[in-house]
Amino acid sequence: MINNTFCINGVTIAPGTRTTIDLPAGKLYTHAPMAIPVHVVRGKRDGPTLFVCAAIHGDEINGVEIIRRLLKLAALNRLRGTLLAVPIVNVHGFINHSRYLPDRRDLNRSFPGSEKGSLAARNPHLFMEEIVSKSTHGIDIHTGAIHRGNLPQIRANLEDNETEKLARAFNVPVIISSILRDGSLREAAAEAGIPTLLYESGEALRFDEVSIRAGVKGITNVMRELGMLAKKRRSEKAPAEPVVAHASSWVRAGESGILRAMVPLGGRVKKGALLGVIADPFGERELQITSPYSGIIIGKTNLPLANEGDALFHIARFSDLRDVEAKVDVFHEEHAPEPVALPTPESPII
Numbered sequence: 001m002i003n004n005t006f007c008i009n010g011v012t013i014a015p016g017t018r019t020t021i022d023l024p025a026g027k028l029y030t031h032a033p034m035a036i037p038v039h040v041v042r043g044k045r046d047g048p049t050l051f052v053c054a055a056i057h058g059d060e061i062n063g064v065e066i067i068r069r070l071l072k073l074a075a076l077n078r079l080r081g082t083l084l085a086v087p088i089v090n091v092h093g094f095i096n097h098s099r100y101l102p103d104r105r106d107l108n109r110s111f112p113g114s115e116k117g118s119l120a121a122r123n124p125h126l127f128m129e130e131i132v133s134k135s136t137h138g139i140d141i142h143t144g145a146i147h148r149g150n151l152p153q154i155r156a157n158l159e160d161n162e163t164e165k166l167a168r169a170f171n172v173p174v175i176i177s178s179i180l181r182d183g184s185l186r187e188a189a190a191e192a193g194i195p196t197l198l199y200e201s202g203e204a205l206r207f208d209e210v211s212i213r214a215g216v217k218g219i220t221n222v223m224r225e226l227g228m229l230a231k232k233r234r235s236e237k238a239p240a241e242p243v244v245a246h247a248s249s250w251v252r253a254g255e256s257g258i259l260r261a262m263v264p265l266g267g268r269v270k271k272g273a274l275l276g277v278i279a280d281p282f283g284e285r286e287l288q289i290t291s292p293y294s295g296i297i298i299g300k301t302n303l304p305l306a307n308e309g310d311a312l313f314h315i316a317r318f319s320d321l322r323d324v325e326a327k328v329d330v331f332h333e334e335h336a337p338e339p340v341a342l343p344t345p346e347s348p349i350i
Helices: 062-071 074-078 091-095 119-130 161-170 185-191 209-225 321-335
Strands: 018-027 033-042 045-054 080-086 137-142 148-156 174-177 196-202 243-245 247-252 257-261 274-279 286-290 295-301 311-317
Touching: 018 119, 033 062, 033 091, 033 119, 045 062, 045 209, 062 080, 062 137, 062 196, 062 209, 119 185, 137 185, 137 209, 148 161, 148 209, 161 196, 161 209, 174 295, 185 196, 196 209, 209 321, 243 295, 247 295, 257 295, 257 311, 274 311
Parallel strands: 045 080, 045 137, 137 196, 148 174, 174 243
Antiparallel strands: 018 033, 033 080, 148 196, 148 295, 247 311, 257 274, 274 286, 295 311
C-alpha cells in the first residue's frame, strides 16, 4: 500500500493529489519573504520519487519552461510514485537575471550546505533536506553561460550503473562522461545515494525551442525507464543509442578581436579545420582559430567580441564522428517545431 506520510516543509501530500509548497529562502532587505516554489505530484500508486530542478544558476531559464510543460502533461494523471518539480532554485539570482546569489557566490558550488552560515550555505542545506533526501532519483537542468550556447547533452557519472541507465534513457545524441564537481548538487546527491543527471542545453537568459522540447521528452523517457509512466507501445520507434564522449575541452582565443565563427553548434570538425577567424575592426590583422583535434562542437560562444583567452568552441571527442553527427541531425529533425498557422497556448517559442 502507498505510504501516506510524504511531507515537504511540514505539509503532507496525499496520494493522487498535487500541490505547490513554498520553501522559505530568507528575506529581502525590505523584509519581504523569499521562497523556493516546489510543485509536488503524487501518484495513486507507489513508485520512485524523482526531483527535477532548474535555475540553480539564476540566469539559466530554459529549465523553467521545461518544467512548466512537464507539469501540464496528461500522462501525470497516471503517475506511479512522486514528482518533485522545482523550476527556480536560485530565486535571488532569477529575479536579478544573475547566475549568482546576491553575495556573488555560485549556488552550484555550495552543496550540501549547512543550517547556519551565509545564504549560499542555508539554501543548499534546505534543498538537500526537503527535496534531495526525499527522492530516489534526480534531474538538474542547466544551460550554457551568458552569450554561450550548448548542444543538448547529458552529463553524468557513467561509472554508476543506475546513472548510466538513466542517461541513455534520456535520449539526447551526446552523453558526456563527467566527473562530479566539488560543491555541486550532482555531487551532493550522489554522496546521498541519489543517481542524478545534468541536462545541458541552450544559452542563459534565452528560451530555445529545440532544447525545451528535448528536455520535456527526455524527462518523460527517464520517468518511463523508472516505471513512473507507462512504457511506450512496441509499435513506436525505438530511440537511437546515444554516443558517449569521454573527453572534451575548449578552444580559446589566441588574441583579442572580433570573431567570425565558421562552424555551427553540433558541427563535425577534423583536426586542423578552420573554426573561425579573429580580426581587428579594420581587418589588418587576422588570426585563424583551428581545431586541435577531431570532434563535435557541443558548445560555442554567441558573442563575436573576444578577449585573449576567452572560451570560443567546446569540442567533444568521439570514436565515430560520422555516427554522432548523423544522430545530431536526426535529433534536430525530431525536435524541430512544426509551422503553426494560428497561435495556440503551446505554440513554439520563437
